[in-house]
Amino acid sequence: MLEVTNLRKVYPTGDEALTGVSTAIEGNEIVAMIGPSGAGKSTFIRCVNKLTEPTDGEVSLNGTELTALDSREMKAARRNIGMVFQEYNLVERHTVMENVLSGRLGYVSNWAALRRKFPQEDVELAYDILETVGLGGMENKRADELSGGQRQRVGIARAVVQEPTILLADEPTSSLDPETSHAVMELLTEIAAERNIPVLINIHEVHLAVEYADRILGLHDGTLVFDGPTTDLDENAKDVIYRGEAIAGESSSNFVDESDTVTDDAERTERSAITGD
Amino acid sequence: MATGDRHADVGSTDRTWRRPTAFGSHRLKWAVYVGAMLFVLWSLVSLLSGVSLGRVLTGVNNGVLLLEAMVPPNTASENVDRVVGYMGETIAMAFVATFTGVLISVPIAFGAAENIAPRPIYYLNRGIISITRAIDELIIAIIAVKAVGVGPLAGIIAISYLTIGFFSKLFAEDIEDIDMGAKEAIDAAGASRFQTLVYAVIPQVAPRFIGLTVYRWDINIRSSTIIGIVGAGGIGTLLLRAFERYEFDFAALILFSIIAVVLVGELFSAYIRRRVQ
Numbered sequence: 001m002l003e004v005t006n007l008r009k010v011y012p013t014g015d016e017a018l019t020g021v022s023t024a025i026e027g028n029e030i031v032a033m034i035g036p037s038g039a040g041k042s043t044f045i046r047c048v049n050k051l052t053e054p055t056d057g058e059v060s061l062n063g064t065e066l067t068a069l070d071s072r073e074m075k076a077a078r079r080n081i082g083m084v085f086q087e088y089n090l091v092e093r094h095t096v097m098e099n100v101l102s103g104r105l106g107y108v109s110n111w112a113a114l115r116r117k118f119p120q121e122d123v124e125l126a127y128d129i130l131e132t133v134g135l136g137g138m139e140n141k142r143a144d145e146l147s148g149g150q151r152q153r154v155g156i157a158r159a160v161v162q163e164p165t166i167l168l169a170d171e172p173t174s175s176l177d178p179e180t181s182h183a184v185m186e187l188l189t190e191i192a193a194e195r196n197i198p199v200l201i202n203i204h205e206v207h208l209a210v211e212y213a214d215r216i217l218g219l220h221d222g223t224l225v226f227d228g229p230t231t232d233l234d235e236n237a238k239d240v241i242y243r244g245e246a247i248a249g250e251s252s253s254n255f256v257d258e259s260d261t262v263t264d265d266a267e268r269t270e271r272s273a274i275t276g277d
Numbered sequence: 278m279a280t281g282d283r284h285a286d287v288g289s290t291d292r293t294w295r296r297p298t299a300f301g302s303h304r305l306k307w308a309v310y311v312g313a314m315l316f317v318l319w320s321l322v323s324l325l326s327g328v329s330l331g332r333v334l335t336g337v338n339n340g341v342l343l344l345e346a347m348v349p350p351n352t353a354s355e356n357v358d359r360v361v362g363y364m365g366e367t368i369a370m371a372f373v374a375t376f377t378g379v380l381i382s383v384p385i386a387f388g389a390a391e392n393i394a395p396r397p398i399y400y401l402n403r404g405i406i407s408i409t410r411a412i413d414e415l416i417i418a419i420i421a422v423k424a425v426g427v428g429p430l431a432g433i434i435a436i437s438y439l440t441i442g443f444f445s446k447l448f449a450e451d452i453e454d455i456d457m458g459a460k461e462a463i464d465a466a467g468a469s470r471f472q473t474l475v476y477a478v479i480p481q482v483a484p485r486f487i488g489l490t491v492y493r494w495d496i497n498i499r500s501s502t503i504i505g506i507v508g509a510g511g512i513g514t515l516l517l518r519a520f521e522r523y524e525f526d527f528a529a530l531i532l533f534s535i536i537a538v539v540l541v542g543e544l545f546s547a548y549i550r551r552r553v554q
Contacts, residue, residue: 049465078467091456093480102476113472155462162466210440 001026002048002166002198007057009043009222017043019222020057025166028196030189032203032213032230036242039219041202045170049081050074062165079106082159086171088151090143090158094106097139100126103161122161129157132194133187134239148181153164153187160191167191172190173208181205185212206238219246226255343525350533351526359515360534366429367511368538370394370504371497374433378440378497379490384444392480393460402445409442414500418509429510436504437499444493448486455481488550495539495546502535 002025009018017040025031033041046052048059050066059066066077082103090099104122105113112118118126130136133153143151152172159167169188173181185201189212192199203209209216209230216233218226218241226233227242239245240255300306325472379540388394417438421431460477505513512531519528 031284041439042432051461051465075467078465083462083465085458085462087458089456091459091463091477092456093483098476102463102468103466105463105472105476110469110471110475113468114475148463158462158466199464 001062002276003056003058003060004044004048004058007044008055009040009047009052010055017222018047018054018057021222021224022057023217023220023224023227025198025200027198028192029198029214030192030212031198031200031215031217032209033200033219034203034206034209034241035215035219037204040222041204041219044219045083045168045200045202048082048168049078050168051083058123064104075106079162080165082162082167084152084155084159084167084169084172086174087173088148088155090151090154092142092144094143095139096130096135096141096143096146096154097123097126098158100130100139100161101145103158106162124261125163126157126161129160132160132191133157148173148176149183152176152180152184156184156187156191160195163195164198166195167199169199170204171202171204173203173205181208182211190214209233280449346523346525347529349526350529351524352530356527356530360512362532362535363505363512363515364538367501367505367513368498370429370436370501371494372431374436375440375490375494375497376503377433378437379444379493381437382441382444382448385441386448386452387474389445389449392453392455392457393474402449406442406446406449409438410446414439414504415507418504418507422508427508427510432501432504432509432511434511436500439500440493440497443496444489447489448482449487451482451485452478484553488551491546491549495542498542499539502539 004024006020007018007021008016010015010016021044033044034069035041043052047054048061048066050059054067057067061077061080064077066074069077071145091102095113098116101116101118101122104118104126107122108118127139130139133156135150135157137154138146138150143154146154152175156172167188172183172188178183185208188199188201191197202207210233213230216226216228216230216237217224218233218237220241221244224239225244228237237255295303298306300309385402385405388398389406391399394402408428414435418431418435421434421438425431425434441510443482455478459481460473463473463477501511501513505511505515506517516528516531516535519525519531
């Protein structure tokens with residue numbers, strides 16, 4: 001279970017990307033984090049495995065407080081967190097198999113890494129996962145020979161081969177065409193069910209979030225403004241997430257921060273004018 | 278009507294355009310141009326003031342005599358043997374110096390790459406590179422000859438030293454140009470710093486490493502032909518001796534051999550670099 005408490009991140013430039021976000025993710029749920037560009041979605045996900053160092057707050061995974069770990073302990077903890085990236089982040093000159101096996105690096109010695117010599121069971125696991133993601137027989141292709149969708153599948157295989165207890169996906173579909181995006185989202189949900197792990201996905205395509213996620217986290221300006229089941233994500237909630245304010249007269253129990261749902265009279269009038277209510 | 282007037286006003290006052298100059302003001306630009314021209318004139322006048330037409334004619338005459346003494350090159354078999362022997366030493370010097378120079382350069386280059394080295398190490402290694410690049414090769418060769426005596430060892434030291442400044446700087450820049458996404462993904466899997474280096478960084482820079490090494494080897498061949506002039510071994514020693522004894526036809530043979538070897542080295546280097554990149 002991933003528990004995030006009051007997570008805050010201020011960049012050296014003074015930008016406050018996260019203003020104290022709290023949530024918990026468990027079981028094998030698909031959680032989609034949506035919100036406008038610059039809302040802090042990427043920062044949030046990167047603070048979980050400390051690719052970005054949080055300024056304040058706590059992140060704990062299965063009882064281990066990640067924010068309290070030193071860099072060596074953190075490396076060990078990262079083995080349990082699989083991550084999928086927007087730009088795939090493969091080593092382009094490596095073969096598919098080398099890229100997938102890099103997910104096992106946390107478990108092998110430096111010498112083994114240098115010789116690309118992984119334990120037999122790791123190699124077998126990698127073969128199985130390549131089959132799962134639909135890249136069976138592609139192990140010796142170089143990553144730069146693959147299409148975008150195939151590369152992202154390699155990226156997913158690399159994360160899954162870690163046998164993580166949670167999967168993070170940072171905009172996994174943003175570099176893909178709509179059809180491939182659906183395939184990738186389907187794959188992620190399959191993996192969550194099959195391996196019984198939760199998946200946290202940053203995504204800006206709301207329709208994909210609605211289609212595949214069990215639960216939605218809505219981030220606006222570094223603040224979590226929505227946290228609830230996908231079925232509760234109505235137009236009003238989307239408005240809060242994407243514009244930071246609710247349409248007059250509607251409210252939902254899933255708004256995290258009450259103050260965000262309150263709009264004063266002036267704003268209400270303005271809103272009515274725009275929507276034609 | 279009023280709007281039209283305003284436009285006309287703006288047009289008459291502020292609508293001329295001149296290409297902005299890098300000097301800030303056009304007056305300064307012309308001042309710099311005129312200053313530079315005056316400086317060139319002054320240099321010519323002060324250097325040539327003592328040179329009479331007669332002196333120029335004698336000089337040209339001597340030049341023609343020298344060229345006449347050089348053709349045809351002396352190809353007596355004992356001369357050819359000496360050239361071949363010294364040329365062997367020259368090429369061996371270039372090989373050994375490239376090898377040791379590159380070996381020393383690699384850790385310096387990694388330390389001088391801003392994206393992977395911690396700050397203090399980065400500054401230290403950048404400092405080393407700047408210092409090694411500050412002194413010209415002949416000066417280093419003279420110092421090496423004074424330090425270890427006349428012969429190829431001095432040449433090897435001098436050329437290795439020069440390789441460091443060149444190779445570390447260019448290789449560090451190549452390391453800085455890698456795709457950091459791949460490195461980040463390997464980090465996120467819990468890999469150690471060393472593993473990240475061998476798995477994500479080195480595969481990306483390996484082709485450039487080979488290209489730069491061959492390129493530097495080709496430069497080193499050229500350097501090792503001249504460095505014998507100050508006693509640091511190689512064919513330069515023979516060339517200097519030939520000039521001192523007024524054996525201009527032998528000197529011509531040496532010069533032709535140098536041109537041949539450097540050309541072959543350059544062609545080979547260009548071919549290899551094209552293959553790996």
